[in-house]
Amino acid sequence: MIQAERSYWESKLYGRKFDLIVLGAGLTGQSIAHFFKKNNPAKKVLVVDRGFYPIGASTRNAGFACFGSVTEHMADMEIEEESKIIDRIRRRIHGLGLLRQTLGDKNIGYREPGAYEIFTDARVYEQALEHLDICNRWLREAAGLEEVYQKCEHNGFPAISIKQEGCLHPGKMMRTLYEKNLAAGVEFRWQSQVESIDQDNGVLILENGIELEGEQLAVATNSFTSTLLDDIDIKPGRGFVFVTKPIPNLQWKGTYHFDRGYYYFRGVEGDRFLLGGARSLDIDVETTTEFGTNQKIKKSLTSFANDVLRLPEGWEIDTEWSGIMGFTSTKSPMLQRINNKTSVVAGLSGMGVALGMQLGKEAAEVMK
Numbered sequence: 367m368i369q370a371e372r373s374y375w376e377s378k379l380y381g382r383k384f385d386l387i388v389l390g391a392g393l394t395g396q397s398i399a400h401f402f403k404k405n406n407p408a409k410k411v412l413v414v415d416r417g418f419y420p421i422g423a424s425t426r427n428a429g430f431a432c433f434g435s436v437t438e439h440m441a442d443m444e445i446e447e448e449s450k451i452i453d454r455i456r457r458r459i460h461g462l463g464l465l466r467q468t469l470g471d472k473n474i475g476y477r478e479p480g481a482y483e484i485f486t487d488a489r490v491y492e493q494a495l496e497h498l499d500i501c502n503r504w505l506r507e508a509a510g511l512e513e514v515y516q517k518c519e520h521n522g523f524p525a526i527s528i529k530q531e532g533c534l535h536p537g538k539m540m541r542t543l544y545e546k547n548l549a550a551g552v553e554f555r556w557q558s559q560v561e562s563i564d565q566d567n568g569v570l571i572l573e574n575g576i577e578l579e580g581e582q583l584a585v586a587t588n589s590f591t592s593t594l595l596d597d598i599d600i601k602p603g604r605g606f607v608f609v610t611k612p613i614p615n616l617q618w619k620g621t622y623h624f625d626r627g628y629y630y631f632r633g634v635e636g637d638r639f640l641l642g643g644a645r646s647l648d649i650d651v652e653t654t655t656e657f658g659t660n661q662k663i664k665k666s667l668t669s670f671a672n673d674v675l676r677l678p679e680g681w682e683i684d685t686e687w688s689g690i691m692g693f694t695s696t697k698s699p700m701l702q703r704i705n706n707k708t709s710v711v712a713g714l715s716g717m718g719v720a721l722g723m724q725l726g727k728e729a730a731e732v733m734k
């Protein structure tokens with residue numbers, strides 16, 4: 367790290383106070399910047415991130431543009447009341463609409479290739495079918511969508527189809543948003559690790575000692591928020607994903623869910639296959655902000671691909687990676703104004719592709 371005193375010229379240029387500084391250049395942070403700048407074109411907006419590009423979840427997720435499977439909703443019923451679940455579904459659906467409208471389907475590689483939850487346990491399938499009516503009612507109440515979940519069979523498995531779920535290319539999504547923000551005049555400082563926050567005065571202190579001052583601060587560091595703000599309780603959750611090399615005659619070209627959303631898989635451009643999840647197998651170890659591969663989870667996903675999904679023999683992993691999610695205790699995201707200078711927008715609980723832009727827009731309106 368280079369240390370040097372600041373010149374007169376640098377102070378004039380870089381010592382300026384910003385109207386808004388957003389900490390975290392993921393989908394949430396960049397959406398806050400996008401909508402704040404759109405609402406206030408003359409105001410100075412800065413986004414600060416520790417990475418060469420965003421390095422949390424937004425460019426490392428599985429690209430499901432989804433609002434929940436039936437067993438995921440059933441699991442949510444155990445920790446949250448119905449009205450909150452319906453409200454979250456509503457925000458996810460609005461968020462996906464907003465994302466597509468703001469960035470454009472073509473730019474983000476949006477597709478709807480067909481979505482299913484599959485089952486291997488007859489009893490669990492029976493229970494899920496018993497919840498079809500309630501889940502369909504929730505979708506109707508949340509977004510006016512009719513008969514979203516329907517009993518079916520898919521690739522020889524008992525299944526529930528999910529109308530209107532899609533998928534996208536997370537890298538293209540983030541690139542498009544970044545380009546829109548640059549064009550609108552939002553400034554960025556990459557590779558700037560924030561060490562601490564002076565919440566009362568709206569100041570960020572970087573690892574290299576530089577201080578940045580904002581009339582307002584928006585902290586959008588998701589899973590990493592608790593390391594910067596003591597009173598914020600967001601638990602990290604590491605997720606593991608791999609994409610295979612092209613597989614001839616791949617049968618799994620849609621988007622798929624299994625076991626309360628803990629396992630997810632989908633087709634990726636050019637006959638490749640993406641599989642991820644299984645965090646539930648080693649939840650304590652995966653409650654971490656460290657990137658890396660848990661071999662137990664990788665092995666289990668590989669067996670799932672071979673023994674359950676029966677991928678054709680000879681398939682190979684092309685790329686594997688991890689990303690870090692941030693969970694609140696109820697899975698409802700946090701949009702909290704700490705004081706008149708600082709707000710926190712975090713805890714997207716594994717649903718941020720759908721929720722990130724919606725939450726960013728809501729936060730930008732609060733910060734008007």
Ligand SMILES: Cc1cc2nc3c(=O)[nH]c(=O)nc-3n(C[C@H](O)[C@H](O)[C@H](O)COP(=O)(O)OP(=O)(O)OC[C@H]3O[C@@H](n4cnc5c(N)ncnc54)[C@H](O)[C@@H]3O)c2cc1C
Pocket residue numbers: 389390391392393394395414415416417419420421422423424425426427428429430431432558559560561586587588589590594604605606607642688689690691692712713714715716717718719720721722
């Ligand atoms: C493996 C995986 C698969 C997923 N799949 C899906 C999916 O299919 N569909 C879906 O809806 N959601 C999915 N998610 C969740 C979704 O990706 C997240 O909810 C969403 O990206 C969160 O966005 P964010 O901007 O809030 O956080 P992030 O993208 O994590 O952004 C936080 C940013 O803060 C920066 N930062 C952190 N600390 C500091 C610091 N001290 N100084 C400076 N910068 C800092 C980080 O570098 C990072 O860029 C998945 C997540 C993972 C990990």
